[in-house]
Amino acid sequence: MEASSSGKCALSNGNTEIHYPGVKDINIFFDDLEAANSPSKDDDSLLHAGNLTSMSDEVSRLDAEGEIPSMPEKNRTNGLFFNDGKCRIDYILVYRKSSPHSEKREIFERNIRAEGLQMEKESSITNSDIMFVKLHAPWEVLGRYAELMNVRMPFRRKIYYLHRRYKFMSRMEKQLSRFRGWLPKKPMRLDKETIPDLEENDCYTAPFSQQRIHHFIINNKDTFFNNATRSRIVHHILQRVKYEEGKNKIGLNRLLSNCTYEAAFPLHEGGYRSKNSIKTHGAENHRHLLFECWASWGVWYKYQPLDLIRRYFGEKIGLYFAWLGWYTGMLFPAAIIGLFVFLYGMFTLDSCQVSKEICQATNVTMCPLCDKYCPYMRLSDSCVYAKVTHLFDNGATVFFAVFMAVWATVFLEFWKRRRAVIAYDWDLIDWEEEEEEIRPQFEAKYSKKERLNPISGKPEPYQAFTDKCSRLIVSASGIFFMVCYLFHIIMGVVL
Incomplete structure (x- = not known):
């Protein structure tokens, strides 16, 4: 979204791109952000009750002491904030002035303000009938609903113990390791200079509590709740705000379905392209980093940055791409065996007795396939089809079928192990559907x-x-x- 001096905004191909997802798209997007934020049975034992009763008082104290830095000013002018440059845009609603449902919209927006959300409206540059409603969740609202929704937040850093296997290597293994030093160093690995080491910031998490806020790691009050969590909390509020008096007159989805609002969506974290190289100037934002090290054709052979995907899109989307990458990698041995089966069919094509008999049967006439319009045909006319069939259906196909049965079992069992590792790293073990x-x-x-x-x-x-x-x-x-x-x-x- 680009803000002009006249107080208008429009869709843009610049730093911020705005899309118009439908109702189903919004539900799917926010379902993917809710994977690891459910309550845990043992989390209360991890934290000790404090004497603080107000999150605002504690944060104000830390902010006054300078322990919580604010967002740098250079990041406030990228079109992701209100016109004052202080309030971050957490959600966008789009409606038309000519819509006949203005009364419902006014009641809905009044109830939004009653929930504590801040609102700012701007009209479109290209179409004066279109209005954008920018929503921002203040710190107090985020804290209240984070506790209500049991959002898991970091409170203690993880400690990783490195197993130094090199000390226990035999002399032969040491020689092999020296020889490997001349070879290319793991080209499929991600570039550590470009991608930050997320393990340094990896923390244990627990359901957020305002009374125990001093236990949580708050390095920056503007970034303590990441953009995905902020948008999820605002979406949670919008799904429970009434627009009319009545039990079923509730939620943003109904307003989208009856065209009270044209669209509703969170914003990306800026543009995904940059004029400067990511290796020399660094990434502009998480979206730019994902594009350079994941969504670009130049890195198709590298491993996926699953931690970055999880941080930007949420746990469910991260697990999906983890499964997709694991499935694609496990297809390599199956593809190699299938290629050998195909090559075996090519080498044995001339010695196939069935294909020879079909190709040499020039005097055998076959009945037509239909009664009126189908002509008689010779058996030798199917010679090409018989040879093509032999390429895929030959003596080695039986071995390939047995191999695929074993492969399916191995794939499933190893994926369970991989999923358990990811669930532990992402703190998803205690989460239940x-x-x-x-x-x-x-x-x-x-x-x-x-x-x-x-x-x-x-x-x-x-x-x-x-x-x-x-x-x-x-x-x-x-x-x-x-x-x-x-x-x-x-x-x-x-x-």
């Missing part, structure tokens, strides 16, 4: 009826059995009808 947040519409409809969860012991909205029974009857009736319909079709075909 059942601990995800309740759907906002369900929470709003049944918020007055609560009960204690027998597993977690926490209060949650409760749906009465009579309400469930009516829905189960409708679902069972539909399934029973489809089964009967399918049964009648089968009986009609058979009889």
